[in-house]
């Protein structure tokens with residue numbers, strides 16, 4: 001079969017390669033870390049992402065190229081597009097690499113984002129704070145993830161420090177109005193080169209310390225909001241001419257209004273629930289979309305709660321698994337909790353369980369999402385985290 005080259009060899013690439021090999025594709029990842037999560041299940045070129053020779057080699061070896069993170073060097077993206085087939089295109093990357101460009105693209109699709117202002121100096125920040133009010137969130141336009149590169153400004157006194165801290169990164173900054181959301185939701189849309197679009201069911205996401213803690217599906221919001229969120233995601237994917245997956249993070253206010261927070265042109269942590277809970281996983285869907293296969297059926301088979309395993313949870317997880325409290329590749333219901341929950345554990349094969357590092361996740365297949373949330377409570381592994 002054809003070979004798919006993946007820029008990046010983390011867990012997203014790994015799960016993409018596992019899903020895609022079932023469709024008959026071979027995978028080769030480019031990642032600087034030897035035996036990266038994806039490199040353990042596929043071939044790997046060990047080199048820096050900005051190494052042009054390595055990128056050229058990846059292009060020669062691959063029939064199709066995709067990426068698993070959006071901060072791909074623009075020159076490398078252009079080189080790959082020239083030398084191989086990059087169905088997602090360099091333009092989608094260019095847009096989603098920068099929060100300002102991304103917001104403009106969302107607005108161009110006729111979808112709301114939180115009121116924002118571009119910030120190029122401390123004086124501009126002061127003006128932006130006046131305009132948008134407090135609290136508001138200062139973010140670097142590029143490079144941020146897991147809440148890195150942002151600062152919630154709660155009083156005017158913080159302006160000087162916030163500006164000094166974030167401008168160190170040397171990128172443009174953007175100030176966003178703070179949305180006091182009721183819930184955070186996300187929808188993952190898939191679009192193929194000829195324009196077929198399908199969306200996965202809406203996930204309700206709970207973050208702890210800016211890192212995704214759980215995704216709950218079905219989201220505990222009205223059906224009408226779920227449909228609206230799916231429509232918005234499809235509209236953005238269509239308007240941007242995206243190919244592959246486009247994850248759309250949103251805020252839902254208590255008035256029932258949806259605001260887009262940010263986009264990701266790739267599989268997304270909040271879509272990991274699809275692996276067992278949907279007829280087609282986000283990873284398979286991404287491969288289908290970039291390879292111009294008919295898209296799979298994204299519909300939900302069962303309620304599910306996805307919980308992330310971070311470095312600090314690993315000891316307890318390994319202990320629970322080795323004492324056979326639950327099964328790693330999951331079968332049967334969990335007799336230890338008394339709830340009808342089937343835990344499906346996915347570990348990414350990373351060495352070095354540093355705090356906050358994403359090491360794996362568990363999909364809790366359940367009768368009702370409340371069973372999954374109760375299961376999380378009962379294990380006490382995430383005991384300081386509230387869902």
Ligand code: ATP
Pocket residue numbers: 114137144145146147148176177178179180181184207210249261262
């Ligand atoms: P990710 O790891 O999802 O890429 P990130 O570092 O790009 O995260 P954002 O998604 O922009 O950061 O923000 C992280 C979290 O901070 C959001 O999920 C939300 O909980 C909160 N947040 C961000 N912007 C706002 C806002 N304008 N109003 C209210 N909360 C916000």
Ligand code: MG
Pocket residue numbers: 144145146262
């Ligand atoms: Mg982000």
Ligand code: MG
Pocket residue numbers: 249261262
């Ligand atoms: Mg985010």
